[in-house]
Amino acid sequence: MKKVTIKDVAKDAGVSVGTVSKVINNKGYVGKETLVKVMASIDRLGYSVNANARSLKSSKSNKVAVLISDISNFYLMSIAKEMEKTIRALGYHMILLSHNDDEQLELASLQIILEQQVDALVIIPTGGNGEMIGLIKRKGIPVISIDRKVDDVVTDLIMDDHYYGSFETIKYLHLLGHRRIGVIYGHRQNSIGRERYQGAIDAIKQLNMDEDSTLIKEANFKEEQAYRSTMELLLSPKPPTAIYSCNNTMTKGVLKAVREQGLRVAKDVSIIAFGDKAQWELITPALSLMAQPVKRIGIEASILLKNRLEAHEEFAEKQIIIKPELVPGNSCQTITIRS
Amino acid sequence: MKKVTIKDVAKDAGVSVGTVSKVINNKGYVGKETLVKVMASIDRLGYSVNANARSLKSSKSNKVAVLISDISNFYLMSIAKEMEKTIRALGYHMILLSHNDDEQLELASLQIILEQQVDALVIIPTGGNGEMIGLIKRKGIPVISIDRKVDDVVTDLIMDDHYYGSFETIKYLHLLGHRRIGVIYGHRQNSIGRERYQGAIDAIKQLNMDEDSTLIKEANFKEEQAYRSTMELLLSPKPPTAIYSCNNTMTKGVLKAVREQGLRVAKDVSIIAFGDKAQWELITPALSLMAQPVKRIGIEASILLKNRLEAHEEFAEKQIIIKPELVPGNSCQTITIRS
DNA sequence: CTGAAAGCGCTTACAG
DNA sequence: CTGAAAGCGCTTACAG
Numbered sequence: 147m148k149k150v151t152i153k154d155v156a157k158d159a160g161v162s163v164g165t166v167s168k169v170i171n172n173k174g175y176v177g178k179e180t181l182v183k184v185m186a187s188i189d190r191l192g193y194s195v196n197a198n199a200r201s202l203k204s205s206k207s208n209k210v211a212v213l214i215s216d217i218s219n220f221y222l223m224s225i226a227k228e229m230e231k232t233i234r235a236l237g238y239h240m241i242l243l244s245h246n247d248d249e250q251l252e253l254a255s256l257q258i259i260l261e262q263q264v265d266a267l268v269i270i271p272t273g274g275n276g277e278m279i280g281l282i283k284r285k286g287i288p289v290i291s292i293d294r295k296v297d298d299v300v301t302d303l304i305m306d307d308h309y310y311g312s313f314e315t316i317k318y319l320h321l322l323g324h325r326r327i328g329v330i331y332g333h334r335q336n337s338i339g340r341e342r343y344q345g346a347i348d349a350i351k352q353l354n355m356d357e358d359s360t361l362i363k364e365a366n367f368k369e370e371q372a373y374r375s376t377m378e379l380l381l382s383p384k385p386p387t388a389i390y391s392c393n394n395t396m397t398k399g400v401l402k403a404v405r406e407q408g409l410r411v412a413k414d415v416s417i418i419a420f421g422d423k424a425q426w427e428l429i430t431p432a433l434s435l436m437a438q439p440v441k442r443i444g445i446e447a448s449i450l451l452k453n454r455l456e457a458h459e460e461f462a463e464k465q466i467i468i469k470p471e472l473v474p475g476n477s478c479q480t481i482t483i484r485s
Numbered sequence: 486m487k488k489v490t491i492k493d494v495a496k497d498a499g500v501s502v503g504t505v506s507k508v509i510n511n512k513g514y515v516g517k518e519t520l521v522k523v524m525a526s527i528d529r530l531g532y533s534v535n536a537n538a539r540s541l542k543s544s545k546s547n548k549v550a551v552l553i554s555d556i557s558n559f560y561l562m563s564i565a566k567e568m569e570k571t572i573r574a575l576g577y578h579m580i581l582l583s584h585n586d587d588e589q590l591e592l593a594s595l596q597i598i599l600e601q602q603v604d605a606l607v608i609i610p611t612g613g614n615g616e617m618i619g620l621i622k623r624k625g626i627p628v629i630s631i632d633r634k635v636d637d638v639v640t641d642l643i644m645d646d647h648y649y650g651s652f653e654t655i656k657y658l659h660l661l662g663h664r665r666i667g668v669i670y671g672h673r674q675n676s677i678g679r680e681r682y683q684g685a686i687d688a689i690k691q692l693n694m695d696e697d698s699t700l701i702k703e704a705n706f707k708e709e710q711a712y713r714s715t716m717e718l719l720l721s722p723k724p725p726t727a728i729y730s731c732n733n734t735m736t737k738g739v740l741k742a743v744r745e746q747g748l749r750v751a752k753d754v755s756i757i758a759f760g761d762k763a764q765w766e767l768i769t770p771a772l773s774l775m776a777q778p779v780k781r782i783g784i785e786a787s788i789l790l791k792n793r794l795e796a797h798e799e800f801a802e803k804q805i806i807i808k809p810e811l812v813p814g815n816s817c818q819t820i821t822i823r824s
Numbered sequence: 825c826t827g828a829a830a831g832c833g834c835t836t837a838c839a840g
Numbered sequence: 841c842t843g844a845a846a847g848c849g850c851t852t853a854c855a856g
Contacts, residue, residue: 147623147624147625149544149624151832151833151834152833152834153833153834161842161843162842162843162844163833163834163835163843163844164835164836164842164843164844164845165841165842165843167834167835167836168835168842171835174836174841174842175841175842176841176842177841177842180841180842192620192623192624194596194599194600195600195833195834196541196600196602196832196833196834197537197597197600197601197602198536198537198538198540198541198546198601198602198832198833198834199537199541199832199833199834199835199848200600200833200834200835201537201834201848202535202537202538202541202832202833202834202835202847202848202849202850203833203834203835203836203847203848204834204835204836204848205488205848207537216566217562217565217566217569218559218562218563218565218566220557220559223556223557223562224557226556226557227555227556227557227583230556230581230582230583239580239582239594239597239601240580240581240582241578241579241580241581242569242579242580242581243569243578243579244566244569255578257533258536258578260533261533261534261535261536261539262536262537262578263535263536263537281531284486284531285486285488285531286486398766398767401767402766402767405769427737428737428740428741428768429767429768430744430769490848490849490850491849491850492849492850500826500827501826501827501828502827502828502849502850502851503826503827503828503829503851503852504825504826504827506850506851506852507825507826507851510851513825513826513852514825514826515825515826516825516826519825519826534849534850535848535849535850537848537849537850538832538848538849538850538851539849539850539851540832540850541831541832541833541834541848541849541850541851542831542832542849542850542851542852543832543850543851543852544832
């Protein structure tokens with residue numbers, strides 16, 4: 147089937163190209179009769195507008211790029227789903243890319259995004275590539291960052307209060323009587339990792355608990371590493387009475403290790419995690435969570451995106467920090483303190 | 486920051502536009518010195534090619550559209566992740582859209598896809614919109630369908646053998662001694678729904694089991710409806726000894742209902758599901774599954790996509806049907822048959 | 825090895 | 841209400 151262009155439609159309908167343009171864009175004056183004729187030709191020929199040509203001319207692409215770390219991450223995709231709804235409702239569509247927390251991949255993706263002339267970028271950044279992201283901003287493309295800060299550049303930002311969440315989680319375990327707490331954290335290379343780590347550490351110090359450094363394990367946000375770290379904790383001579391996992395992916399590894407050791411969650415070891423409620427809904431016993439406000443984040447990001455896309459003038463970057471909420475399940479036990 | 490085009494680079498480097506084009510595309514003869522000059526200008530000005538203009542000229546967009554039913558569905562996103570890897574490796578990038586199993590939405594998405602001049606379409610179709618999908622094919626865009634057939638049009642197709650999977654699942658329950666089996670199926674509006682339904686029904690008939698129509702419940706592939714249907718089954722005067730759930734989303738509803746009734750999976754009622762292993766990994770007791778071959782599907786789809794994208798001539802549509810495998814967990818109990 | 829020129833498919837003032 | 845024409849930013853033969 148030969149490619150059919152606006153010219154073909156014009157010829158078929160016996161009008162000019164400009165007139166066809168007016169009908170497909172539904173703007174400018176077009177006579178009723180002409181309209182009908184053109185519509186008929188469009189149908190008959192199976193014409194659809196070439197978005198590339200249109201974008202080139204109008205320098206508006208109607209595309210929003212969403213760049214996230216992992217496409218198969220349930221939490222991130224819940225947010226992406228919210229975004230897609232908004233993006234569509236605003237008359238745009240979504241380009242989805244992922245970077246797997248690899249800065250090189252992120253850079254390559256950002257390059258593509260630049261080339262695609264997108265109208266906005268929503269990103270779960272690695273934290274790096276500040277220069278490139280700065281360039282994108284200077285080109286007039288709004289950048290909305292979710293969950294993490296980009297180093298060395300200010301962007302719109304929506305995230306939960308990682309430090310607060312971690313701090314409160316430890317406080318909660320302390321309240322239940324725990325004094326030896328294992329912490330499985332990601333790393334300290336980006337804001338989310340640093341803040342969740344620091345919140346936990348500060349709470350442990352402030353509450354005068356065992357500052358046993360062997361209880362604090364880095365697991366790079368990976369399930370496999372969290373599994374190994376948890377194993378180490380469980381098999382150590384003086385294991386913790388509770389384990390705090392700083393992220394969803396790592397929590398899988400933690401739970402696997404506990405099960406594999408034949409331990410009962412809560413009874414033998416308390417487990418609490420920073421995470422997404424929906425994702426852990428069917429786990430038994432119900433997981434105690436510092437619950438990420440997925441819905442709120444999605445909504446706030448959508449509002450911000452809408453404002454950016456529709457704003458006639460620029461406005462200062464917004465930083466929206468949302469406090470997560472502790473949702474107790476049945477995975478943490480009260481410990482009687484021997485004095 | 487003013488938009489910088491190839492012209493600006495040309496002027497800055499003191500060469501022609503054509504020469505700049507050669508260096509950014511890395512083709513044709515360019516003198517060493519010129520090359521260096523141009524590169525420097527590109528860097529200095531922060532130039533990046535306008536993909537819209539490029540596509541317009543070359544009528545190749547380097548875009549692959551992936552249209553799925555639900556962005557936050559873990560199973561689908563696992564496949565999408567595989568696809569993204571391939572797409573990137575082939576030098577393309579991915580546009581992701583979703584249709585929520587709504588034919589109107591699917592049609593709108595297909596329209597966008599057509600306008601975007603994508604080089605290929607990977608789709609989890611609703612089953613409808615055969616006409617539009619036919620049009621897309623006639624425009625020379627390869628269409629690769631996953632998991633479901635498109636009605637009234639032949640496309641490349643990769644799916645598991647839904648009928649076989651359902652049939653074998655019932656056979657397995659029969660083998661364990663179950664004679665009253667509840668079936669929660671999606672609907673019969675598309676191929677996946679019909680085939681999974683029919684496989685179960687045929688097995689029940691063939692094995693001479695209770696053909697009690699009140700045991701067979703339609704739940705529209707929705708968690709909420711599966712929950713209600715399961716409740717009905719559990720509360721009926723003569724409840725089934727086992728329930729077969731035809732899909733991941735519905736399985737959530739089934740499990741919730743069982744728990745809410747205070748019943749123990751396996752001991753009180755056996756549960757088996759058509760589904761994705763990774764998704765149910767942490768559920769206790771381990772769910773018995775007719776396991777979807779996610780990996781295989783992803784790989785086969787990737788290979789097919791690669792062939793379509795790189796083929797110099799057309800070839801006949803491929804239909805790849807993969808047999809799912811029964812993976813017993815601990816969610817089904819052996820029943821002693823009273824005779 | 826380099827440049828000038830045509831043209832991809834559209835939109836947008838502008839003239840009528 | 842309609843059409844002719846310029847031009848968006850590129851690539852691609854072609855000539856030199």
